[in-house]
Each structure stands twice: as C-alpha cells, then as structure tokens.
Amino acid sequence: MTPRTSATTENTAAGSTADAHAGEELVVEVGPVAHGGHCVARHEGRVIFVRHGIPGEKVRVRLTDAGDNAKFWRADVVDVLDASPDRVDHFWRAADSTRAWGHGHPPVGGAEFGHVSLDRQRRLKAEVLEEQLRRLGGTGQAPAGWSGAVEAVGEAADGGTGLGWRTRASFSVAPSGKLGMHAHRSTQVLPVREMPLATDAINALQLWDIDLQGIERVEVAAPANGSRPLVLLAPAEGTKPKRLAAVAAALPDDVSAAGFDPISGEVTRLRGRSWVQESAAGHDYRVTGAGFWQIHRDAPGTLVGAVTDFLHGGGFLHPGAVVADLYAGAGLFTAVLADAVGETGAVLSVEGAPGTSRDARKNLHAAPQVEIVQGRVERVLRQKPRNFDALVLDPPRAGAGKAVVRQLADAHPRAIAYVSCDPASFARDVSYFRDAGWELAGLRAFDIYPHTHHLETVALLTPLS
Known part of the structure; x- marks a missing residue:
C-alpha cells in the first residue's frame, strides 16, 4: 500500500555501526539538497546528512548516527538559528523536528519536507x-x-495545501497498544493521533482510539471513489485469532478488515471483503x-x-x-x-x-x-x-x-x-x-x-x- 523501496545514497559504510557521537549537538550551515530527504552539511571535514533543514540555513543539529569510523554522519535539526525565507510552520506536530526534540524524542517519519513551502519543495x-x-x-x-x-x-482538491492526499497509510503499534509511526531509521514507535497527509476517510476511522495490543502493523486503504475502506492487521508473533477478531470488531461497521502476513502477503478475511475497489481512467479495479x-x-x-x-x-x-x-x-x-x-x-x-x-x-x-x-x-x-x-x-x-x-x-x-x-x-x-x-x-x-x-x-x- 506504500511506495516500493530500495537502497539509496543513504547507505552507511561497512563497519560503521558504533554511534559514539549520537546525541551530541553541533552548529552547521546547511548545504545543497541530496537524494533521500536530507541536505548536506560539513563539520571539521565530515559530511553530515541533515534532515529538516533548508539549504542556506544556519542550524543546530542533533547527531543521530555518528560513528567514529563512518564515512558520514546523520543529524536532525533541533533549532533554527538563521531561517530560510522558505521555512514555514510544520503542519504536523508529531513530524516537526524542532518541537519533537524539544520534548526529548525524534519526530515521526513521513513528512520530512513539511517545514518547507510547497513551491520550494518542488x-x-x-x-x-x-x-x-x-x-x-x-x-x-x-x-x-x-x-x-x-x-x-x-x-x-486540497486547496494548495498538499494535505489530505493519501488514500493508503501504514502504521506501527506502540508498546502501549496505541497506533503509532516509526521515527526515521529507528525502531522507536511514537504514538500518533492524526495523519494530516491522509484523506478524511482514513482519519475518520479514529484508529488511535482502538486498543491494538497484539497487533504489530496496520495498513489502511480508503479508495478515493468512496468505496468501502479496508484495514489490514498484521498480528504480532503469538497473537491468537480471537484477539485479532476483537480488534476487527472494534472498527467502524462500514469498514472491511483482514489479517495480513507482511512476509508471505497472505490475507485472511475477518469482516467484509479482503479487497478494495479503486477507480481510474474510466475503469474499476479490484486490489x-x-x-x-x-x-x-x-x-x-x-x-x-x-x-x-x-x-x-x-x-x-x-x-x-x-x-x-x-x-x-x-x-x-x-x-x-x-x-x-x-x-x-x-x-x-x-x-x-x-x-x-x-x-x-x-x-x-x-x-x-x-x-x-x-x-x-x-x-x-x-x-x-x-x-x-x-x-x-x-x-x-x-x-x-x-x-x-x-x-x-x-x-x-x-x-x-x-x-x-x-x-x-x-x-x-x-x-x-x-x-x-x-x-x-x-x-x-x-x-x-x-x-x-x-x-x-x-x-x-x-x-x-
């Protein structure tokens, strides 16, 4: 349901697994944008891939991947000392790097350009x-x-905001059983109570109010044609079918639900149908x-x-x-x-x-x-x-x-x-x-x-x- 992924220029050097400097903060000048959602900065000859900055800014960053033997480091912006005229208030608190680190944790991934005006993003x-x-x-x-x-x-449709366009969304589940998303390149799952990039149909499901104990991952599809949404539940190891059925029963009545194995792709219908009907270019498609x-x-x-x-x-x-x-x-x-x-x-x-x-x-x-x-x-x-x-x-x-x-x-x-x-x-x-x-x-x-x-x-x- 999400874009298909591959390796990019973000690959780390072999053998650079130690993060001796992770958590340290530096002041850097943000350089040119690079493929992968970050910009290039330099500190004492070291390349740092900085997320949540804009070329030309002076920022304080927090190192997130910073091993002594690494060819490059990674960092998040935690404070903007000299802002670009293209910087805007982030539309999503959970994904706002400066706000998130101000509360002691990283931002969720998935909206890494939300601090940049749409024209500059493009x-x-x-x-x-x-x-x-x-x-x-x-x-x-x-x-x-x-x-x-x-x-x-x-x-x-979005009035030029760039919001509310996702008809599909992927979520993880926090240890508390609450709906969440991962921080970038992290196993940490942060609870969320909104997804501003998703359509109203996805947000209206209010999945963050459901107890998802026993579920590891949640995939949602809400077709743009208004047909019946589908929620896929990937159970954690050892979760019993009865628990899976209980989560499905907590969903709104007009929503289909199915169990899902992310490895095999096998889908088990729990309620409604295990597929959605999409429409495009004069045709209907079962997915x-x-x-x-x-x-x-x-x-x-x-x-x-x-x-x-x-x-x-x-x-x-x-x-x-x-x-x-x-x-x-x-x-x-x-x-x-x-x-x-x-x-x-x-x-x-x-x-x-x-x-x-x-x-x-x-x-x-x-x-x-x-x-x-x-x-x-x-x-x-x-x-x-x-x-x-x-x-x-x-x-x-x-x-x-x-x-x-x-x-x-x-x-x-x-x-x-x-x-x-x-x-x-x-x-x-x-x-x-x-x-x-x-x-x-x-x-x-x-x-x-x-x-x-x-x-x-x-x-x-x-x-x-």
Whole structure:
C-alpha cells in the first residue's frame, strides 16, 4: 500500500555501526539538497546528512548516527538559528523536528519536507532529479525534453495545501497498544493521533482510539471513489485469532478488515471483503490486501494521462498496436492500453506478484486483446518474444536494472514509457538505455508525494535513429 523501496545514497559504510557521537549537538550551515530527504552539511571535514533543514540555513543539529569510523554522519535539526525565507510552520506536530526534540524524542517519519513551502519543495525535488540524471544518468546536462519543473498534483482538491492526499497509510503499534509511526531509521514507535497527509476517510476511522495490543502493523486503504475502506492487521508473533477478531470488531461497521502476513502477503478475511475497489481512467479495479496502488488520490489519472500522451503523441499507441505493460500490478495501465489498441491489437500484461496478477485477471477478463502473465519480466519476455510498438515500464523503487534494460532494448520496441518513483534508480536505468543506443526523448515530473522528498517521473525513451 506504500511506495516500493530500495537502497539509496543513504547507505552507511561497512563497519560503521558504533554511534559514539549520537546525541551530541553541533552548529552547521546547511548545504545543497541530496537524494533521500536530507541536505548536506560539513563539520571539521565530515559530511553530515541533515534532515529538516533548508539549504542556506544556519542550524543546530542533533547527531543521530555518528560513528567514529563512518564515512558520514546523520543529524536532525533541533533549532533554527538563521531561517530560510522558505521555512514555514510544520503542519504536523508529531513530524516537526524542532518541537519533537524539544520534548526529548525524534519526530515521526513521513513528512520530512513539511517545514518547507510547497513551491520550494518542488524546486528542491527538481534539483535532485536533475543532479541524479547528470551524475548517474550520464546525460551531462538536464534532458532537453524536460521543462525543469516538478508539477503540482491535486491542488483543486486540497486547496494548495498538499494535505489530505493519501488514500493508503501504514502504521506501527506502540508498546502501549496505541497506533503509532516509526521515527526515521529507528525502531522507536511514537504514538500518533492524526495523519494530516491522509484523506478524511482514513482519519475518520479514529484508529488511535482502538486498543491494538497484539497487533504489530496496520495498513489502511480508503479508495478515493468512496468505496468501502479496508484495514489490514498484521498480528504480532503469538497473537491468537480471537484477539485479532476483537480488534476487527472494534472498527467502524462500514469498514472491511483482514489479517495480513507482511512476509508471505497472505490475507485472511475477518469482516467484509479482503479487497478494495479503486477507480481510474474510466475503469474499476479490484486490489486485494496490500496489492500495489498509487497512494495519492489523483496519481493514477495523472500518470495514465502522461503515459498515453507520450505514446499517442509519438504515434506509438493506436488501434491494432502491439504493446506490453511490465510490472503491471492490478492493471492500471493495461486497461487503458487495451482501450487504445482495440480488439485488433494486443496487450501483454506482466506482473510478478501472484495475488496482484489474480486481481489483474479479474479486472481485465472482458478484454480479449489482453494476455495476463504472472512471472518475472525478464523470464516472460524470453518466453514470449514479440515485435512491440511500445512498452510501459513501471518497476519497483529499485528500478528495472541493467539486465532487464538490455533485454527490453533487444526486443526493439519503437518506444518505452517509463514510470518511476525513484530518481536514482531511474537515472541509472537511463544510463543503461543510453549504453544500448536509446535516448531520453521526453520527461515529466510530478509531486504526488507532497511534504515528503519523493516524486514520480514519466519518461519517453526511444532508440537513436
């Protein structure tokens, strides 16, 4: 239900596990933004990744990861000595670093840019994307096909606040049995009594008033179309079914509930149904359990529009075309591609997760031009080689990787629409495509995760002529 994750520039050096200086405070000048939700500062030659600052500020920071042998340290801002004009009051007390540390504990994660004006947030994200493309993508400069802007999404619904957009939310449970969230890079769970980034439908569940003893993790999906929400309960080891049922019974009557195993993905219905019905681009989609779906209420329509604009505009998507949707999930792009190619065309839809692939079969059973295959993308493409007009590529946060990119290039499609939620993995994949003789012909970036460091990109890749 949340964005898919991967390693980033935040990786620590091997052997630097000791935190000899954790808890110490320093005064630093905040330098440029870096990928991962922090800015770069320096102290006595040491690089410090600082969260909750803005480039150009002078701040006092508290070291959170600071081993003597570490290549770099990490820190949170605890006091702002010289503020940026783009600094604003944080909208969420639990995520406000200066306030939280003033009460003796770290802030919760998930809103690390909440102290920055939305306009500056988007400029910072644009800087990160451009830097990743230059450094990892091998472009040497910003791509000609990009305006340089990260586009706002959902302003008509949120009034320009960047709040209330999450239709999915993940929570942990504090030792007291209260709903909580983790501090960044920490096992500490801090109780919460609101989630301002979530939709009203999620906050209206009042999960913080429920005794969650015996539950380790809670996942919530509240579709933007207003259909029935689903609460997934991951029990702690040793929790008995009777306790799980008691928690489910404490939920509002119009909410579905299911048990959930985060490792296997197995879902056990407790009440109502074990899936939600989502809507986007004129289609309805069944999404079971924690199956992947974009978490911003306006993201599905926005991304579908960007993908189809690129493919239609280049003449790659038309009646009779042969296309593929790779890492297809429940079929968001597949359904729209099927509409575009019609019954004279063909769509290959590939998804690795068995449960999500079953959802796709249900969602697309009435589209005879669609072939749904469950399996790894590289294996399926080897087994089903075709002359594709276009491919849609929407990989996990780790990206497609060199082997898959090489295989896609060898399939010789006329174009690839690449949807990415991570600038670093996207830039690396762009470099692999460049090595294979492809170019970045178009690029758009979207702020579908306001008040966080995340962004989404949609790119058009074409072979060099």
